[in-house]
Amino acid sequence: MKTPFITCVAAIVRKDLRAEIRSRELLSVMGLFALLSVLLFSFALELDRQAREEVVSGVLWVTLIFASLLGLNRSMALERDQGGLDAILAAPVSRAAIFVGKLLGNFVFTGIVGFVLLPLMTALYGMNLLRAPLILTTIIGLFGFATVGTLLATLTVQTRAREALLPIAMLPIVLPFVLTAVRATKAILSGAAANEWQSALGMLAAITLIYFLLCLLLYEYVVGE
Amino acid sequence: MGEIKALAQEDLRLETSVPPRLLRLLSLVTVLGFGGTLFLGLRAAGTDIQQGEIQRIFYIHMPSFFGAFTAFGLTVVGGALYLARGSEKWDRIALAGVEVGLAFSLINLLTGSIWARPIWNTWWTWDPRLTSAAIMCLTYAAYLMLRAGIDDRMRRRAFMSVYGILAFVTVLITLFIIRVVPETIHPVIVGASPQNAQGGFEATSGVVTALIPSLLLWLTLLPITLMWHRVRLEERLDALDRLKMRVLSE
Numbered sequence: 001m002k003t004p005f006i007t008c009v010a011a012i013v014r015k016d017l018r019a020e021i022r023s024r025e026l027l028s029v030m031g032l033f034a035l036l037s038v039l040l041f042s043f044a045l046e047l048d049r050q051a052r053e054e055v056v057s058g059v060l061w062v063t064l065i066f067a068s069l070l071g072l073n074r075s076m077a078l079e080r081d082q083g084g085l086d087a088i089l090a091a092p093v094s095r096a097a098i099f100v101g102k103l104l105g106n107f108v109f110t111g112i113v114g115f116v117l118l119p120l121m122t123a124l125y126g127m128n129l130l131r132a133p134l135i136l137t138t139i140i141g142l143f144g145f146a147t148v149g150t151l152l153a154t155l156t157v158q159t160r161a162r163e164a165l166l167p168i169a170m171l172p173i174v175l176p177f178v179l180t181a182v183r184a185t186k187a188i189l190s191g192a193a194a195n196e197w198q199s200a201l202g203m204l205a206a207i208t209l210i211y212f213l214l215c216l217l218l219y220e221y222v223v224g225e
Numbered sequence: 226m227g228e229i230k231a232l233a234q235e236d237l238r239l240e241t242s243v244p245p246r247l248l249r250l251l252s253l254v255t256v257l258g259f260g261g262t263l264f265l266g267l268r269a270a271g272t273d274i275q276q277g278e279i280q281r282i283f284y285i286h287m288p289s290f291f292g293a294f295t296a297f298g299l300t301v302v303g304g305a306l307y308l309a310r311g312s313e314k315w316d317r318i319a320l321a322g323v324e325v326g327l328a329f330s331l332i333n334l335l336t337g338s339i340w341a342r343p344i345w346n347t348w349w350t351w352d353p354r355l356t357s358a359a360i361m362c363l364t365y366a367a368y369l370m371l372r373a374g375i376d377d378r379m380r381r382r383a384f385m386s387v388y389g390i391l392a393f394v395t396v397l398i399t400l401f402i403i404r405v406v407p408e409t410i411h412p413v414i415v416g417a418s419p420q421n422a423q424g425g426f427e428a429t430s431g432v433v434t435a436l437i438p439s440l441l442l443w444l445t446l447l448p449i450t451l452m453w454h455r456v457r458l459e460e461r462l463d464a465l466d467r468l469k470m471r472v473l474s475e
Contacts, residue, residue, distance in 0.1 A: 148391070155384050159374040169371055172364035173391050175357070176398055211394075218390065221308050221383045 008093045012101025030071045030113045037063040038121060052125050057185035061178055068110045068145045073163045075106055076153040095220035107146040114138045134188045137201055141181040144208040148173050151215040155222045180204040248453050255450040262439040270435035279343050284435050286336040288443035289329045294396060296326030296448040301393045304386035316382040319389050321455035325448050327365045344424040354411040357402045361395040368392055
């Protein structure tokens with residue numbers, strides 16, 4: 001007799017959120033990293049007004065992906081070190097539910113970082129990033145990162161080199177998300193016609209859906225017996 | 226000592242050290258075919274009017290990408306069948322696909338780079354298609370690194386099957402990127418070329434006579450023959466591992 005899917009997912013998400021509220025480990029690390037990264041970029045690129053408009057979407061997405069990597073590695077390492085995953089696996093729970101639960105947990109954390117980053121960059125770079133289509137792009141893009149990231153972090157955390165391998169495994173695989181997301185962001189920020197960013201956003205959504213289904217199917221093979 | 230020898234004979238199946246007849250035949254046909262397509266490309270096809278002799282590199286450049294496509298595609302098939310059936314032979318095919326495909330895509334990058342030097346006046350440019358081809362290579366290099374990092378055999382096979390399937394997305398992107406990011410300068414020979422493409426040439430009859438045989442060879446015979454040899458090597462390495470374990474345990 002298996003627990004219903006939704007109940008499992010909700011329980012895993014609740015567990016992750018509660019652990020985070022108590023320790024604040026993930027969010028503080030990811031948030032601080034995102035802030036440092038944005039500052040570092042603005043010094044490293046010596047962003048003047050003209051250059052800013054060109055690179056701001058790149059800065060946004062590179063920061064988001066590295067913050068995601070940091071959070072995913074930490075979240076999976078915690079799960080493993082404290083035996084959380086073993087306990088979940090011992091329960092009669094479908095592997096897909098574990099995947100969706102962990103995915104939503106990771107997505108919530110990266111999402112929070114994203115929503116701190118958008119107003120922050122708006123203030124620091126003097127460009128309005130808080131636009132509805134851009135927020136939607138960020139949500140979908142981060143969901144995509146979390147999808148692939150959850151699968152690959154579960155995989156790499158069981159390898160010898162552990163943390164070091166996640167960026168190497170994940171960065172090439174998330175390229176399609178970065179490609180379409182940067183494209184949509186650029187078009188939105190430059191005030192291009194709606195159909196220009198809509199096509200990129202549609203592509204991003206389609207890629208996210210394909211990856212979600214693929215990872216959902218494949219997760220049971222990486223999570224162990 | 227004699228006992229170990231007997232074990233070795235049994236485990237390594239030394240009597241099968243000669244490749245099966247079909248593989249020998251396949252190897253011969255592949256070598257002859259490779260020589261034949263080189264002759265077609267270097268001698269039979271006419272010299273390009275605009276680009277001259279350097280255009281001939283195209284008869285290797287494009288087919289090598291499609292050879293990598295076949296090899297990486299077989300990695301997906303091998304990975305999926307391993308996950309479904311659990312037989313290690315499928316995982317060996319997947320690994321062979323990655324190694325052969327990686328070698329082919331490096332040939333693809335290298336020949337493209339040599340061609341670009343006189344035509345685009347640079348060895349390398351961060352064009353979307355070049356970038357995605359480079360990322361494709363890095364993905365499969367990551368596959369080999371990941372694989373080396375997993376000690377447990379069962380886990381390694383399952384994980385790498387999953388990664389081999391996911392990694393194929395980068396191959397598809399390289400193939401279709403001109404539709405997503407239209408401002409590439411990479412020419413397209415078959416079908417409409419992008420507006421900014423530089424260094425394109427007409428698919429004349431000379432191109433067709435040299436290109437099609439080469440493409441067919443790289444798409445089928447070359448990757449399959451090389452992968453078969455690689456699978457056999459992997460089988461023997463596994464047998465050697467088993468033998469070591471048995472000798473150590475006795």
